[in-house]
Amino acid sequence: MHFAALQSVDPEIARLVQQEEVRQDQCIRLIPSENYVSRAVMEATGTVLTNKYSEGYPGRRYYEGQQVIDQIETLAIQRAKALFGMEHVNVQPYSGSPANQAVYLALLKPGETVMGLSLPFGGHLTHGWKVNFSGMTYRAIQYEVDPVTHRVDLDRVRELALKERPKLIFTGGTAYPCLWDFGGFAQIAKEIGAVLVADIAHISGLVVGGAHPSPAGHVSIVTTTTHKTLRGPRGGMILSTAEHAQALDRAVFPGLQGGPHNHTTAGIAVALKEAAQVEFKTYAHQIVKNAKALANELLARGFRLISGGTENHLILIDTTVAAGERPSINGKPAAKALDRAGLECNYNTIPFDPRKPFDPSGVRIGTPSVTSRGMKEDEMKKIADWMHRALVHVGDEAQLARLRAEVIEVCEAFPPPGIRI
Ligand SMILES: *Cc1c(COP(=O)(O)O)cnc(C)c1O
Secondary structure, three states: OOOHHHHHHOHHHHHHHHHHHHHHHHOEEOOOOOOOOOHHHHHHHOOHHHHOOOOEEOOEEOOOOOOOHHHHHHHHHHHHHHHHOOOEEEOOOOOHHHHHHHHHHHHOOOOOEEEEEOHHHOOOHHHOOOOOHHHHHOEEEEEOEOOOOOOEOHHHHHHHHHHHOOOEEEEOOOOOOOOOOHHHHHHHHHHHOOEEEEEOOOOHHHHHOOOOOOOOOOOOEEEEEOOOOOOOOOOEEEEEOHHHHHHHHHHHHHHHOOOOOHHHHHHHHHHHHHHOOHHHHHHHHHHHHHHHHHHHHHHHOOOEEHHHOOOOOEEEEEOOOOEOOEOOOOHHHHHHHHHHOOEEOEEEOOOOOOOOOOOOOEEEEEOHHHHHOOOOHHHHHHHHHHHHHHHHOOOOHHHHHHHHHHHHHHHHOOOOOOOOO
């Protein structure tokens, strides 16, 4: 990209932005919550819309001069409604965590009970984890995954729900490689009169593209980020039935936030338009095909995968299991060695991890970014091979540098959206 003004005003920041651009171009980015936005999305976010204050909602603002902003926000809302099939949409949450916070504010009083998937088992901080506002302010009950299948066991969830009577139940996670049974959760929520929330932050692109079942029709509230598989700018959305519309809107503004980030709203509108094209369906399905292909290649190399594989975009690997010449290694040094080789991922706890979250037993990888740059099953095989070799040669800088060179060569052939296309 060209940053003529930035270059002249602040060459230091311009140089760093350019370095990050090169890094994102020349790395195999496997962090499942990340992606490459299109040039159109990036252009929309870098506009004069950042200059405008718009507290309130379209047609009901506290500042004048909303002739244009109202149209932009309305377009974003209409596109989201059509894509996700929900009655009401709020596109103002600054990100996924504030979106969830607004749901709590709208529906729970401090001390009331919420239930969600426990963080070390793949859940998100905002689903009741103890160091997060959700766990500090509310009575949080956490479900886990089955020790053998690593899937959420609905019988266990139901037992817990009947015993603890949560008012709010969250589905969704950040490190869960299986499909969510929204219908099954809906029955449990109905039985105890709880409100069911689907936090589809990770999978919203898959849902829209038809590569994961949709929560619409099963849940009253959906929250999502806009920057993961959905491939928009960093932001959040809350979608709901008409019943919760007013409470949720009030919780976002004035409950939690002031002015919405209009430049982000425009970027979200563009991303939603892109997500309505047939190419997006192909992309969403290819993400899952790639993840399955990568999982199979890893299994063939003796890797232990949580749940035995994947049904979505992400894979959780227990790196402590040795195989052949590949030694047992903890998640953190594994992630560092992979990064040296140009394969970017994050260390992660695995279910029933005997190790601490800051030095856990696994790494988490995913295929949204590599799919956005056009990689397919053949490249997944290469990635599995690189991962294996990097972990065989942990600490051998010469070998890791050789892998790094191979990675750069393959990256060269797959121009990432927003950077080279
Ligand atoms: C990423 C994520 C969030 C939070 O999103 P931020 O934009 O990082 O605040 C919330 N819930 C789930 C399930 C997520 O994966």
